[in-house]
Amino acid sequence: IQLTQSPSSLSASVGDRVTITCRASQDISSYLAWYQQKPGKAPNLLIYAASTLQSGVPSRFSGSGSGTDFTLTISSLQPEDFATYYCQQLNTYPFTFGPGTKVDIK
Amino acid sequence: EVQLVESGGGLVQPGGSLRLSCAASGFTFSSYAMTWVRQAPGKGLEWVSAISGGAASTYYTDSVKGRFTISRDNSKYTLYLQMNSLRAEDTAVYYCARDQKGLHPVNPFDIWGQGTMVTVSS
Numbered sequence: 638i639q640l641t642q643s644p645s646s647l648s649a650s651v652g653d654r655v656t657i658t659c660r661a662s663q664d665i666s667s668y669l670a671w672y673q674q675k676p677g678k679a680p681n682l683l684i685y686a687a688s689t690l691q692s693g694v695p696s697r698f699s700g701s702g703s704g705t706d707f708t709l710t711i712s713s714l715q716p717e718d719f720a721t722y723y724c725q726q727l728n729t730y731p732f733t734f735g736p737g738t739k740v741d742i743k
Numbered sequence: 744e745v746q747l748v749e750s751g752g753g754l755v756q757p758g759g760s761l762r763l764s765c766a767a768s769g770f771t772f773s774s775y776a777m778t779w780v781r782q783a784p785g786k787g788l789e790w791v792s793a794i795s796g797g798a799a800s801t802y803y804t805d806s807v808k809g810r811f812t813i814s815r816d817n818s819k820y821t822l823y824l825q826m827n828s829l830r831a832e833d834t835a836v837y838y839c840a841r842d843q844k845g846l847h848p849v850n851p852f853d854i855w856g857q858g859t860m861v862t863v864s865s
Binding site: 670672674679680681682685691723725727730731732733734735736737 | 778780787788789790793802803804805838840843849850851852853855856857858
C-alpha cells in the first residue's frame with residue numbers, strides 16, 4: 638500500500654492552523670497513525686486509529702478520515718511543533734509510511 | 744522508566760553482516776510485539792521487520808527478506824536484527840520500537856529507541 642502526503646513541506650507561523658493530508662493507494666479503513674519527528678530524534682506517536690489522540694499529546698493535534706483520505710490538523714501551531722510529520726498505514730504488511738511533511742517557520 | 748536502547752551499529756563492507764540489539768526495560772517485554780524501522784540519511788521512515796511477543800510470528804519488508812532475521816530473547820529483554828548480505832542501500836539509522844498495545848504486531852509504535860547507525864560502504 639502506497640501513501641502520499643501533501644504538501645511535502647509548508648511554512649507557517651505560530652498560531653496558524655495547519656492541515657496535512659495523507660492518501661492511501663487502497664482502502665485502509667481507519668488503520669492509520671501519525672507521527673512527529675524532530676531532527677536527530679526518534680519519531681513520536683501522535684494519533685492512532687486515524688483520529689484517537691495518543692496519551693500525553695496536546696489536544697491541538699487532531700486526526701480525521703477513513704478509507705483512503707486522512708488529515709492531521711494542528712489547530713494553533715506552537716514553536717515546539719516545527720518538525721516533520723509522517724502518516725503510517727497499519728492495514729497490510731509492510732506497514733508503510735508516507736514520505737513526510739516538513740513544517741517550518743515562516 | 745520505559746526504555747529501548749539499540750546497539751550494534753557501525754561501518755561494514757558490502758556483503759558483510761551485522762547484528763543489532765535492542766535492550767528493553769521498564770515493561771514486560773514478552774507482552775509486546777516489537778518492530779525495526781530504519782531511516783536512510785535525509786530520507787523518510789521505512790518499516791523493516793516485526794515480531795510477535797512470543798516470537799511465533801515474524802514479518803519483513805520485501806527488500807530485506809532472505810537477508811535479515813528478526814528474533815528476540817524474552818528472558819534477556821532483548822530484540823535482535825541479524826543483517827546479512829548488506830548493501831549500500833541498507834545504510835540508515837535503525838530504530839527499534841514497541842507495539843502500542845500487545846502481543847501481535849498490528850498497532851502503531853508508542854516507544855522508540857534512540858537509533859543506531861549502520862553504514863554499508865567499502
